[in-house]
Amino acid sequence: MIDSPRLAPSGGCICAEWPDRKIVPLGSDTANFDDEEFIRVRDRTPWLRLVRCRGCGTPWYLAIDTVDDDYYFRRLSAAEAAAIKQSNIWPTDYDDFASVWPKPSDLTGVEIRHPWT
Numbered sequence: 001m002i003d004s005p006r007l008a009p010s011g012g013c014i015c016a017e018w019p020d021r022k023i024v025p026l027g028s029d030t031a032n033f034d035d036e037e038f039i040r041v042r043d044r045t046p047w048l049r050l051v052r053c054r055g056c057g058t059p060w061y062l063a064i065d066t067v068d069d070d071y072y073f074r075r076l077s078a079a080e081a082a083a084i085k086q087s088n089i090w091p092t093d094y095d096d097f098a099s100v101w102p103k104p105s106d107l108t109g110v111e112i113r114h115p116w117t
C-alpha cells in the first residue's frame with residue numbers, strides 16, 4: 001500500500017475526494033486498478049459493473065472503455081446500489097457511451113465517444 005503514488009495520501013480510500021463522476025486513464029500502471037482498489041459486486045457486462053471502494057465501501061457504477069482506454073466511475077446512492085443488486089436496475093449513465101458496449105453500432109441515438117470531458 002506504500003508503493004504507488006496514486007493511492008490516497010492519507011492511507012484512506014482512493015475515492016474520498018473524487019467528484020461524483022470520475023475518469024481514470026487506463027494504462028499499464030492502472031491495468032488492474034479496478035480490482036486493486038475496488039471490490040466487484042455485480043457485473044452487467046464485461047465492461048460495466050457495480051463495485052465498492054475497498055477503503056470506504058462507497059458503491060460506484062464502473063464502465064471500462066477499452067477503445068479510448070478510460071475507466072469511468074459514477075458514484076451511486078445507497079438506493080441506486082440496492083436497485084442494481086435487488087432488481088437488476090442499472091442507471092442510464094453509460095447507455096449512450098459508444099465504447100463500453102460490445103456492439104456500439106446497435107446503439108440508437110447519439111453515441112458519445114468522449115463523455116464527461
Ligand SMILES: [Zn+2]
Pocket residue numbers: 013014015016053054055056057058
Ligand atoms: Zn472510498
